[in-house]
Structures are given as C-alpha cells and as structure tokens.
Amino acid sequence: MIEKVIERVKELLEGGEIKGFVGLCNKNGHTAPYLFTEVAELDHLVVGDFQNPGDARYPLNKLLIDLYRAYPEEKFGVLVRGCDERGLNDLYVWNQLTPKNVVAVGIPCPQELADACGCPKPYPDNSVAEPIAEGAEAQDLIRMEALGVKERFTQWMEVFSKCIKCYGCRDICPMCFCKECSLELDELIPRGEMPPEIPIFHLVRAVHMAGRCIDCGLCNEACPVDIPLRTLYKKVGDIVYRKFNYRPGFDKGKSPLNVLENK
Template sequence: MIDAIRNRVTELLESGKIDGFLGLALQHGHVAPHLYQRGDDLAELMLGDRERPGDARYPLNKYLINLARAYPDKTFGVLVRGCDDRGLKTLYTWNQLSPNKVVPVGIACPQELADRCQCSAPYPDEIVAGEKAEPVAFASVTAVEELELSDRFFFWMKEFVKCIKCYGCSNICPMCFCNECSLTCDDLIKRGEIPPEIPVFHHTRAMHMVGRCIDCGLCEEACPSDIPLRTLYKKVNSILADSFDYTTGLRRGQRSPLNILDPFDAKS
C-alpha cells in the first residue's frame, strides 16, 4: 500500500501537478504531519504507525486550509481516507478550499480500522491504495434514544458535567474553520469557568456541527473526559438526514440546507 502512495506522490510532485503534498512522516521516532516538496525524501512517508493507516490520526484538512490561505496560488496534494474525503467535499461547499487547488490521494482503511471506528464509509471516492472495507454501523445513538426521557436527560447531563473546557474537540476538528468562535465569546460562554455552564458549551458546538460534522471521530479521541461526542453529533446530523435527505460529504457539490444563501433560489 505504502509503495503505491509514494509512487503517486512522486509522480504528482515531479510532474508539477502539485507544489507540495500534505501527508504523514516518520521523524525522530514519531509519526506527524509533514509537507513534502520536490527533493524531499519520500522514504519518510507513512500512513500511520507501523505503516498501518489510521494508527496515527491528524486533521490534515485543517492544516490544508491554513496552507491554502497562506499560499492561495499553490496546488497541494493531501492524503485522504473516507472521512477526509467527506471533509474535502464539505469544505468546497463552504468555500474554505478550492477543488481546483487540491489533489486528493486516497487510501482505503483496512477492515480492522473500519471496525474500530465504526465507520459507515471507510474509503474515499478515488482510491490509490487499499481495498474497500465493509461499512460498520454505529449503534450508540439508538442505544441512548431507547432510554426513557428522564434517563436520557440524566445520561447527557452526567456526560456534559465532565467537560473541563479544554477546547480539544474544536481545536482538532477539521470542520471548525470560523474566524470567530462563539465558544470563546464571553457573552455566550464565559471563559475561565470550569466546568462550563451546563450544557451550553456542548449544545452550542453541536448546533454548529449540524451539516458540517464528517464523523471522523477525532473530537471524541481528543476528549480527555471521554464524552461521547460522536453520539451527540450523529444525533444532530440524523435529524438533518431525516428532514432534508442530507448527509455531510456524501455527494460532491451538495450543500447543507444551512449553507444556502437564498433558499428560494434553486441555483444557490
């Protein structure tokens, strides 16, 4: 798998189709994001720890946004898995990235990783390496909704009160791209209060994730309090799917119902 990715990246760099490739590198014993340019040693290119894709996970699309803002005339390649691909499609519709300036290099996640992530689409549209894994159902939303209303309320309040307001969920999220974050606004959520007012912090973030969450699970991985954030965001996105037949990043070019300037203009 790794050889196919290295060959593709080499071809893109040497042909001048991209000015750099955003992927992962093994340096000083650790796997971390790295921008490869012409002449860089692609032997350092990795897909994850021990060359297993997904063992080292970073929000590469978030870094790609910063690169695109700093170098708007440059074209960058980026390593993408299924969730990253959904992210790119969504970022295009929010005008955070231009599809003409991005070249995805796709890998399919192995079944082991798809099972661990309970991913419903563990591969991108265009795959350079890897075999498509079977989608895996994510059952936690159903489990919570089967609780009695009072028990459900207690469940979420018990989870929210664990929050230490570290902002890890928003800092790692590849879909958090607002120039001004309402989660840092004193008029809405006062800084310096731990735990934050319950449940305003997570309700506010959940509402901002409607139609934007790509279900990569990085927020839940980053949460030091083990709050089931994927369950929360899957719930709000399921409401959008049921009401508007919209799933984030599923169809290229499809905009979220919350990302349409003029709802009466069919072309918007």
C-alpha cells in the first residue's frame, strides 16, 4: 500500500500538480506529520500504522487548513483515510478549503481498525487501492443506548468528572476550525476564573460537533482520561441525521446548520 501512495505522490510532485504533500513521515524513530516537497523524501513516507493499524494518525486536514490560510493560491496533496476524506468534504461545505486546492491520496483501512472505530465507511473514494473492509456498526453507542436513562446519566457524569480540562479534544479536532472559540471568549469564560463546571464544556462541545463531527476518533485518542467522546459525538451526529437527513462528509452542498448564505 505504501508503495502505491509513494508512486501517486511522486507523480503529483514531479508533474508539478501540487506544491507539497501533507502526509506522515518516519523521523527519529517516530511517526510525524510532515510536508513532503521533494521526491527524494518520499522514502520516509508512512501511513500511520506504527505498531498497530492506524495507531499513529494525525489531524492532517488541520495542517492543510493552516497551509491553505497562508497560501490560498497553492495546491496541496493530503493523505486521507475514509474519515479524513469525510473531513475534507465537510471542510469544503463550510468553505474552509476548496476542492481545487486539494488532491486527496487515499488509503483504505483494514477491518480490524474499521471495527474498533465503528466506522461507517472505512475507505475513501479517492483511494490508491480497493476497499479491504466493510462499514462497521458503532458498538459503543449500541451498548450505551441499551442502558436506562439514569444509568446512562450516571456513567457519563462519572467519565466527565475525570476530565483534567486539557481541552485536547478541541485542539486535535480537524473540524474545529473556528477562528474564535467560545472557550477563549472573555465574555463567556472570564480569564483567571475557574473553567466551566462539569459537564457544561463537554455538552457545549457536543452541540458544536453536531453536523460537524466526521467521526475520526482523534479526540478519543487524545483524551488523557479516556472519556469516550467519540460515542457522544456519534450520538449527536445520529440526531442531526434523523432530524435533518444530513451526515457530515457524506452529504455535499450546504449544511442545514449553516445560516449564512454561500458567496
């Protein structure tokens, strides 16, 4: 698979189609997010399978947004899995990236990873290889929903109470692109005072993720106390799908939650 990715990126770089490729690189024995601009560097390209499939994934779309904001005229390639491609689609919907500036180079995820993620579509449309896994059901959500309301509330409050307020879930999220975050507004959260009580932050963020979360699971992986945020956002996504028939990353056009007119 890596060979096919390298081959495709080489083609794009040599042909001058892209300025650089946002991917992952084996550096100092670690997997690092990296901008490839020379073909010679591609020997070090990896796809984020360090010890297990997909255990070294990074929010590459977030880096892509940074590059796009600095160089809006340039075109970049980006390494995507199924979830990342959903992210790109939704970032196009929210006008944070434009398709003409992005070339997605996709890889399919193995069944093991798809099952662990409960991923509905573990393969991108723009892929260097055929799908190798089928969509999986979100077992975590099914388990949680089988509980009674009281039990569910107790369980959520218990996990929220472990929060150390690192806000890493927000920082790593490739869909958190707002230039002004309500967490940093002095009017809402005065500087120097205690951060919001549990579970206010978690629930406000869950609402902000409605119609936005593309279910990549990076928040889950970044949480130092293992709060199952992904399960929460899957539920929020489910509600939006039922009410508005809109799934971020699957449906193109305009988000039903966007009240602004397109330019």
